[in-house]
Amino acid sequence: MRPKIYLFGDSITEESFSDGGWGSSLANHFSRTGDVVLRGYSGYNTRWALKVKEKVFPPPLPPDGGAGGDLLAVTVFFGANDACLPDRCSGFQHVPLEEYKHNLKAIVAFLKKQWPCTRIILITPPPIDEAGRLLHPYVENPSDQPERTNEAAGKYSKECLAAAAECDVSSIDLWTKMQQFPGWRNTYLRDGLHLTPDGNKVVFEEVIGRLKELGISLETLLADLPLLAEIDPNDPLKSFEN
Template sequence: MNADVQDCIVLLGDSLTQGGWEPHGFAQRLSFVYARKLDVINRGLSGYNTEWAIPVFEQFFAKCKAQETLPKVQLMTIWFGANDSCIKPSPQHVPLPAFAANLSKLVNFVKSPDSVYYSPTTRVVLITPPPVNTRHRGAQLAARDPPQDLDRKFDVTREYAEAVKEVGRKEGVPVVDIWTSIWEATGKVEEDLTKYLKDGLHLNADGYTFVYDDLNNTIKESYPEIHYEALEFVFPYWGEVANSPDPLKALTRRDIFTGEYRV
């Protein structure tokens, strides 16, 4: 693959992250605005919870020594809770204290200098799960063959969203609070979640707009140096090459933060 030319953003999460590749999803929109600046790597795994995310993280995230010869992760979003908050006896259920501990563990994998995955360049953002439309979800599960019981509760998912915010405070990591943004956008009416959730659980394009906009604002506030508007292209605007007395030199890869040549 490509050598140390373009760093990346990693999106770690469940189906809400995996589905970020849909048209107007947050991965698609990030890829578009970060083109030629940072690559977007999607590690969204449909159905996964934080318990399963830990061994996955331990395999996909490079250890300190290996990081030296790989593109750096400049930003990582961690977005779980939609499955952890499944109610028993769902095999996806993770008890609330374990969920919070797992999130802290994921954060500290990259932020703790004692971790073998310590990555001082990686800025972390946590994202809360969206509210659940239990009527919509319940109707969909009841219509399956055989019919299934409702597997999520509105107030339980809210507790998991609260736990994400608490982990953010404890670990000093910014939180994109999609739960609240979407809930308030409905005027706090569960039935009106159909505007943003296509099946009571997964976001539609309008739902993803909250994720993209809120994440964009969080980057601007907490990590302004990697907001896409603050970054330079690795390889310059074509007009600069065309007008350069030395096009080959103009085509030298650049530092996205300073615009200086990297040789």
């Protein structure tokens, strides 16, 4: 069975298979070598994610290998909802900063216990364009203040990176990376939070890069069946003898 890469996160993961999405780009990249499994849950924060983790992931492999396939890697991409300000219109999604870090570490501990060899990548929330958030409210927002701020997203990003470091797993500092590009607000963000196709490309490139550092790439993963270029036109069935 093909190894699997799970994408666990909120709406930025759930919609990652839309046109030009980072999830479908990953699936396309590994089209002959690995299965990319979508586990994105719109609106979820780490508190809710922690509650559902046993339903999100398959049971661990039995000792004989079993039918579940190997869990090669997992991206854990939460924080955009945890960072909603508690006193604004999406306050019910807010999770305090310290609890966010604790929850991320608990998710990592769960994954490591179930699959000791899986590679884990924590992704920070993206930066927030507050003007964009006011223009595209998700719930009624009678105030003139956005439910998310870039400053708050930055604090959660730092805790995400700290959690990754303390757990000795990989991370992507998306909050910083995106802001290095001057036009990030409109080039990378569609509504002040969710990603444009260009923003999706950033996530895809970062994930591919991190996976490669962790030994997961087209160079290291084997196709499970012969590629066309390997098939002898004069004796095609030879490739299928084993």
